[in-house]
Amino acid sequence: MIELVQIGKSYDGKTFVVDDVNVRIEKGEFFVLVGPSGCGKSTLLRMIAGLEPITSGSLRINGKEMNDVPPSERNLSMVFQNYALYPHLTVEENITFGLHTKKISKQERKKRCMEAAEMLGLTDYLKHKPRQLSGGQRQRVALARAIVAQTPICLMDEPLSNLDAKLRAKMRFEIRQLQQQLGITMIYVTHDQMEAMTMADRIMVMDGGRVQQIGEPLDVYNHPANIFVASFIGSPAMNMTKADVLEQSLIFNRERIMRLAHRFPLETKNITIGVRPEHIRLANKNDPYFTVKVVNVERLGTETLITFALTKKEHWIARWNGQCSVRVGDEVPVTIDEQHVLFFNEAGERLYVGVGDDYVSFRETKF
């Protein structure tokens, strides 16, 4: 179990690149840190590893304070973004290099190495040098090196970012499987929300050095805590639009108006609404609908992405299943169920307002 209590990191003592991080990671959990580059996720991981001194707060592993313990005594393994393989050593030597210092017998080293190599399909390459291997194989060597240490905690820093898309999908599955097989606690850093969604037991979304939200992937997807999380998680991104509040209606760019089943508090002025692309559907006969002009159509085979103009300035994307026959320039009637509309206040925080069962109704304004 790993506990982070008010962890902060500052290089100059004034600005904090990681600020006030509190989280408890359970044993055997696959925990993913996700955020855009420069959000402090790698720094946080390096602080857990002991490669970066912790400025403030406290890090506890299994209840023991670890702030000043050197990396080698934290009993964890780490996989680096560029694999950090020793270029002059063979795959086998690379895998067992760290074991020599742990007073493990030669036979045991050999045995562990063979097991790890078998698990990752490296048996034929044990005598090769890293430069003779492909990117995916190098990645596996780095994984094998982390496995043979048999540490209860494994840290990974964007391990898949150097691989092509196909291999990445495969390795995602392999890493996840490995983690479950061995029961390791995994802390995994990525900037790819897709990796976070597919691999994690829980994810922690970070931005600007601060934790934005912690939760299970679907929870975070369905109930984002703020605009940042809402737009960062999910692809294509959630549709967002600023709106003016007028009693029980929202007005978009003075072009469209949306009636709601409930009122906002009086002081509310500017809000942002967000709708996931899959929640915008073709209107049925009795649905309140609004017509939109299609700007672009992307047919992906299993689904179709339709870009349409919500207002003159803003484009939204809808995702429909199957291969739709909509064409660019068509006017189509669409509708949104109000329960799927998210509201955010001016500061970007989520507004939880009583949700009625009426449909949201859009219509063109006639100012």
Place this chain on the structure above:
Amino acid sequence: MSIFRSMVTYILLVIGAVIVMFPIGYAFIISFLSGAQLLQGVLWPDEWSLQNYVTAFEKVPLLRYLWNSFIVSFIVMIGQLLVSSLAAYAFVFLRFWGRDVLFFMTIATMLIPWEATVIPNFLTIQKFGWTNSYLGLTVPFFALAFGIFLLRQHFKTIPFELYEAAQVSGVRHFRFFWYVVLPLSKTSLATLGVYSFLTTWNMYLWPLLVTNDEKVRTVQIGLKQMQTQEMATEWGVVMAAVVIVIMPTLLLLFIGQKQLQKGLMQGAIK
């Protein structure tokens, strides 16, 4: 590139080579001339007699000097490689307060001419009672700012993640230094090794100061001895000795050059 241009290039190179090689070639020829022939201004020997070489070995204990020079150069080379690589390791991989200041101070010592430190060094050696010993000839040269600088620059090209990976897996500093850093820096180590061997081999002033005993004297002093022992210097004999003395230098360059070029190429492609 046109044939004309490459011809011009090669002609220039050949001229350059001839100019550079002339003193060595001339010394080589003189080493086969007798004193009388030399005075007559003969430029090419009638017969290639090895008499001068035999005399050279008889006159001064040349073999002993050669051996001394070899020992001294070898010890200095090992010492410099060891001290420089350890210091460079600390400057690159260890984090400690004042590290960069210390490094720049080390570099700054390169600005002090070596001659300025000769007297204090000599006094120290004398106090230690190290005159006329290999210790006195070698130890003052172990710490070399240039060597530290050269190796530090190379160590900096080693990805820092390798160090971090070693840290996480519990690899100790010395193991990392010995099995990762040194093998990855072979090129620079070889360069520094050749450099320090040759510099020490050619050293003159310092051995002259701290030795007065032929047991530890180096070959450069032996050469000088030949010139001053008699009224008229037998240049043929001296040149024969010179040819013998520069032999190791040339050998080292010929063997080392290929190795060095190979190393440089590998570094470039990576």
